[in-house]
Amino acid sequence: MFARILIAVDGSEPSKKAFDKSVFLAQKCNSKLYVVHVVLDWEYGGDSAATFELIEELRAKGMELLEQCKKQALKSNLQVKTLLEQGDYAHEIIEVAKRKDCDLIMMGSRGMSPFKELLLGSVSLKVMHHASCPVMIVR
Ligand SMILES: Nc1ncnc2c1ncn2[C@@H]1O[C@H](COP(=O)(O)OP(=O)(O)OP(=O)(O)O)[C@@H](O)[C@H]1O
Ligand SMILES: [Mg+2]
Helix, strand or coil: CCCEEEEECCCCHHHHHHHHHHHHHHHHHCCEEEEEEEECCHHHCCCCHHHHHHHHHHHHHHHHHHHHHHHHHHHCCCEEEEEEEECCHHHHHHHHHHHCCCCEEEEECCCCCCCCCCCCCHHHHHHHHHCCCCEEEEC
8 A cells, every 4th residue: 555655845844744744644554655745836926037937045944854864764664755946836736646656645734825714725625636556634
């Protein structure tokens, strides 16, 4: 059960919680763990030098986040692969899950957004609606 688990991380507290659970579950199920972080794409900021710089900064921060996750997973003796993607967050998460043939996607209920009135963020909601494998939302 769950040979390949995809965990989506954005650096938020809920996503850290989801990551810890994914490490736990991957250990229990002897799963390979894929960790994905998605950075916004050009189309959202225009074609300026400032956008280029912003994206480079986001990519560097994303790489750091993924490295931390990788270290933690390796400490737990897991097989782990990190992926840095660019584009629409939910779309990229769903596509990576398909590409890597993952049988479970894990994510936090909310992310970095300060607006917390709703139970689920837009990324977790969209992935739940459109993913072609089971999705576990961690609260
Ligand atoms: N850029 C991202 N890369 C990878 N995973 C992400 C990314 N953004 C969100 N996620 C995943 O989705 C979960 C829910 O975050 P989401 O962005 O949906 O909520 P939010 O930030 O509170 O609200 P919103 O972004 O809709 O304003 C996070 O805990 C994380 O697991
Ligand atoms: Mg968000």
